[in-house]
Amino acid sequence: MSAISVANWQGILKNQQTLLARSANSPAVKGAIDYFRKNAPKIQNVDQLLKDKKLLGTILTTYGLEADAQYPAKIKALLTQDPKDPKSLVNRLIDSRYTKFVVDLSFSAGAPGNLQDPKYADKLAQTFAQNTYEKNLGNQDPALREAAYFLRNIGNVTDVFQILGDRVLRDVVFKALQLPDQFGTLDIEKQAAIIKQRLNLKDLQGTLAKNAQLFSDANADNVKITDVTKLSQAASAVVKSVSSEFTDIENAYKALAARQDPLGVNAAKITQQNGFVADLARVRGLLDSANARIADIPSSIDRLQQIITAAPTTTDQASFDALKTEFDTTVTRLQNNLVKAGYINPSNGNPESLIAGTPASIAINLPAGTVTFNSTDLSSVLNGLSNAKSAFDTTTTFGTAIDPNAATNLATARTDTVAGQAFLAQQGGIYSQALTTIDPNISASQQSLIFRADFSTQDALQRIAKISSKLITLQATLETAIDPTANHAQLNTQVQQLKADIETLIKGNGGGTDNLLTADGGYGSEEGIPLSIRGADLLTQLRDRLKDVNAFTVANATSGSDLISKELRPYLASRTNIIKADSAYVQSAAASAPFVITPDTAQLRLGTQSAADSLSRATTVGSLLGQLRSLAQSAFNAGDGSAQNSVDADALIQSITDAINTPGSGLDNLLVGGGVQNYNFIPGAQLGITKGDLANTITSQLASIDLSSTGSSTAAKNAIDLINSTLLPALADAKLDITTGSTTIDTARKTFDPRAALDDRFTAAVANITTQVQTATVSGKNLLTSVADSLVFLKSTPGTYAISGHGEFDQNVTKGLQNAVTALLTNSTSPLSVIHSSLLALTSISIDLSGDASQLKFGSIKVQDTLTAKAKAEAAQLTNPYTGTTKAKLIANQFLAFNADTTTGANQSLADLLSGSSNTNSILNLLI
Incomplete structure (x- = not known):
């Protein structure tokens, strides 16, 4: 190694951040990364990857394997053979870089999700920039590249076999320790033993490696804490929801009791209404019976006329007899309906009929004045049917004309029936109008409130139906992505679009309505009538929980599908039931609002x-x-x-x-x-x-x-x-x-009965409890159905935490309320006492869940502190990858020195190494 290289090495260590940034921002690196981001998601099989030399080159450089670009068969074998098979190529290669390469990008189970994952692309960009920088160093002097690679990676080594399995790390250590060339021929266990004697790995390790076990434990602890926290939060959410719902119902029963108090503010109303409601019910019964009994007379008479027309055209006696039987049976049925079109007077038990003229009229004294209902007499219809039957019966053989009086009488009966139906409709209108005059104190603002609540709930329910459909489609798409051979890139595009559609539906309430899918609705009260519709925070419970769902990999698709089927869809069904029940209650409460009787x-x-x-x-x-x-x-x-x-x-x-x-x-x-x-x-x-x-x-x-x-x-x-x-x-x-x-x-x-609407709401709420409890299930566990505690054992910080199971929820809450619903059939007393007991049980469970969560939070804080330290170490490693420990730098320097000194012949013999008579003790002493 020349003096220039030594100077370069010192500059590398001093200016590594600047030099790395310059490499990352170079046109070549940016172009390669941009190309990867654009084209990697399109790859569906290994042959496509091998054909794209530019993309393949970027990937190989990232893993320090660019020299293997000339061996496509080797790459294909690495990426297509099952890495779990001990005989696969990757398991027969010592170099750990191949292992990392295959773990990240194996095609053995279909296209790897990493090729579509933006997070993987970000990580690849960082590593590619570093490897490209080191590759450029190698163009100056191969030893510089190896030294840089050594410093970047040696700090993460936790086992000597990692050194032996990495060609560059192995070469640097062998050279620095002046191990003879024949050293590599020794048994791998012997090599490891000798290197352990020469090197103290802890002196080479960075923060991540030194604390590898601690950080690994912290990650595992964090997963445990996250899982049990989700479990606890799911249970708490259900307890809170059920408690809130039955608190509303409890308040409504109390408000109703005040309204119906015979000694309270409505005492006069109660007395007055008790004087006329029986007659209102009497009229309603008469109208219902009359309308039901004559409803199909016109259409039935039309059929009778058809029979009259068809009978003369019959060509055999059997056909004629069949028509005659149908005619007689139909007339008998209609006559029976007319006779039975009455109702029993609620006050005296006498039968009456609005279409038989009894009574002639019913006068009811209401707060706004007297309202009179009249009857009519449809005996003409009864007579017409009888006469028509008699006329028809005069013909007894097929092919014979029917007495025309049959058709004439039927026509008259039909006309009179239609007139009777119109009369009943007019009387029904009088009845409906009368109900609006019962209590003039029910103001227009109350009706406006009901109108708004109705439109808001209908809007919410329509959007929920669409969201439910989107969720089903999303689940089906993810299930398709579970197939390893599926087009994951295309499927993930569909997944992301469906998630966006769901968010749009959650946020997109109609004009003039309250959005019940982002918050609870509250509609106040008037005249002591509590009105409320419990909405749902689908932004938190649906959108946010779908945030990380994708189809990049089979595993991701599987977990996403499970999330939707086991948690999100049951939750949505539960909230739908609540909104429907509350909507029905608001409407029913509005209908009975004028009445205060019991x-x-x-x-x-x-x-x-x-x-x-x-x-x-x-x-x-x-x-x-x-x-x-x-x-x-x-x-x-x-x-x-x-x-x-x-x-x-x-x-x-x-x-x-x-x-x-x-x-x-x-x-x-x-x-x-x-x-x-x-x-x-x-x-x-x-x-x-x-x-x-x-x-x-x-x-x-x-x-x-x-x-x-x-x-x-x-x-x-x-x-x-x-x-x-x-x-x-x-x-x-x-x-x-x-x-x-x-x-x-x-x-x-x-x-x-103003109580009826509330009882129905109570019944619906109780029926929905089981569905709500199911939504507390997380990964097959449910704190509200199990009596066993969920124990959390932490390794990174001493502590064992128990999240108590609350199987008593069923006995103390659900069953008590279910029994109260059953009692509604025989007991007119409101279920207030049972609701109160259930609310106390819910409060107790809520306190326990909160206390357990608080205790777990102490352990969670310690784990998060450890993970924060890990994140800082990772960030520092990315920013200054060539820092290294003092001993790591000494080895790198020694490697460079020995690599440059080709005249010393300092390598000890294998025999001396094995016998311990090495002449390099002075050098080793510098290193250990």
């Missing part, structure tokens, strides 16, 4: 739910009857029954019987018994639902069905006729009765 909430709720249960079972019965009819049709088509048909029929009949006779737990069975099931409304008034009598009209009839092998096709035909002409009509009539009665009760419940 109806029998439990009875009205029981009636509504019993009707819903009975109608659901009736639908099941209808489906089963359809299956039974199909079975009979098969038997008829075959010309006989069979043993299997009989078995199948018996099973269906049993299922029908069970469906009819088995109501839901705690509910009334409205499908059997006939008569009227009454539900208490207010003192002295009941609201009724006409029950079906399916045990007689259906169950008892089923015994006559015989599809066995002894049965004939006639028996099968009889079964079909029975189902069509008797069983299904009986079922339809029962369903219509129950539907009509339940509509009246549900309308009364939602209109006259």
Whole structure:
């Protein structure tokens, strides 16, 4: 090494920052990096990389392997063979640079994600600039490059085998220690032992290497802390959300109690309203029944007219008889509907009908004055149908004209029915207008508030639906990227666009609405009616958590897909349920806002739910009857029954019987018994639902069905006729009765009972708890469902921290509230005491979670201090990569000195080295 090189070396050490910056900003380096950023993401296989010489050259230079550019087969083998295979090329090469090269860029599992990762590009730019700088040093003197490489890397060495596995480090150390050329032929373990005798690695190590284990432990500790913190935060978020929601509900129940206090400010209103609400419910029931029973009369009459036209054109008796049967059955059904189009007076139990002229009128004294409802008489429709049937029945054979009086009477009946429907609509308008006059103190500002809340929630729910769709698409895209052969660059572009779309949807509320997806909505209250809609902070809970999701690698795609499916989508579903429930509450609360009476909430709720249960079972019965009819049709088509048909029929009949006779737990069975099931409304008034009598009209009839092998096709035909002409009509009539009665009760419940809206909100909130608890699951763990503690053992700083599991959440919160919902059917007392107990349990859990998190924070601070020290050391290493320790500089200087001195022949013999009779002790003493 010349004197000029020695001078250059000293300048390198003194001006390394300036020289490195100059190299990084050189056109050649900047051009290479720009080319990499633009073209690397396009690479999908190793052949594309090998064809792009410029890109390949940049990558190889980054790893100090530019000399291998002339060996494409070697590079291909390195990048395509499984690095986990002990026989792969990378595992047969000693030089650790190849290992790093393969770890970062192996194509064995598809295109490496690093080629698309901007963070990798930034790191590559830094290393490429350093290696290019060192390469330029090598153009002056190869020893300068090796010395610079040595100083940049030796400080990170933690094991002597790392030196032996790196050609440059090995050459520098061998030269500095004047080890003989034959030294490399020794067994690797022997080489390591001798070098350990000559070098104290700690004297060469920088901060990162000296504290490698500490920093490694700190990284591992940080992962543990991060994971358990996410777990704790997820649980705390759910506890906070549930607590906040039920605090709102608790306050609403308290406010409602004040409104309904018979000795409170609304005492006079309560007395007044108790005097007229029964009549309002009475009118509502009469309107509901009449409208339901005559709704399809016009369309049914149209069908009857078609039958009259078609009957004379029949060419056989069977076809005519079928039309006649349909005509008679339809007329009978319509007559039955007209007769049953009434309602039971809630106050005296007498039957009434607005379309039978009884009573002639109903006058109700309301706060704004007397409102009168009138009835009409549609007996003309009943008579017209009867006369039409008589006229039709005079014809008994096919191909014969029908008495024209049949069509004339039907036309008159239809006209009168349409007039009756118009009359009922007019009476319904009077009813709706009457409700708006109940309490003039409900101001326009309250309605404006409701309008704003409604539009805000509808806007939020529409955007949530779109966000949910985007999340599903995002998850599907990430799942596609799990395939190692997928085009990760293209898929990642789609991923980033979907993330941007989601953020736009979160922020983009419609004009004139509150954005419920970035914060909770609060709509104040008026007349003591608490109104609130709980929104969602999707910027934090969705956008921010998607920030690092990408499709660069299979691992990244997998973790992103898991995040969406296991955490984000359940969270979004939970918040959607909350917004929907609160929106429904606001609307219902507004509808019942004028009323302050205290109806029998439990009875009205029981009636509504019993009707819903009975109608659901009736639908099941209808489906089963359809299956039974199909079975009979098969038997008829075959010309006989069979043993299997009989078995199948018996099973269906049993299922029908069970469906009819088995109501839901705690509910009334409205499908059997006939008569009227009454539900208490207010003192002295009941609201009724006409029950079906399916045990007689259906169950008892089923015994006559015989599809066995002894049965004939006639028996099968009889079964079909029975189902069509008797069983299904009986079922339809029962369903219509129950539907009509339940509509009246549900309308009364939602209109006259201000408690109903709150009970529904409470019920929906309780039903959503399970979904909310699921959102506290992180990596398969959930502090709200486990009684076991999550222990965090830290290595970088002494300490063991416990994050307590709170499996008692289910017993102390969820189950208590669920029992309170069940009790709403039988107990009109509000669930305030249960809510209060649950809130206390939630507070206790919240305090525990907060305390555990605070304790963990102490350990976290120490870990973060260690990681901060690591980051500073890494930054210093990037800024001054050739600083090195004093001993490292001595070795570099010695290497350069011996490399330049080609006349001394100072290398000791291998025999002397092994025997210990070395003549280089003075030199070694300088180094160790």
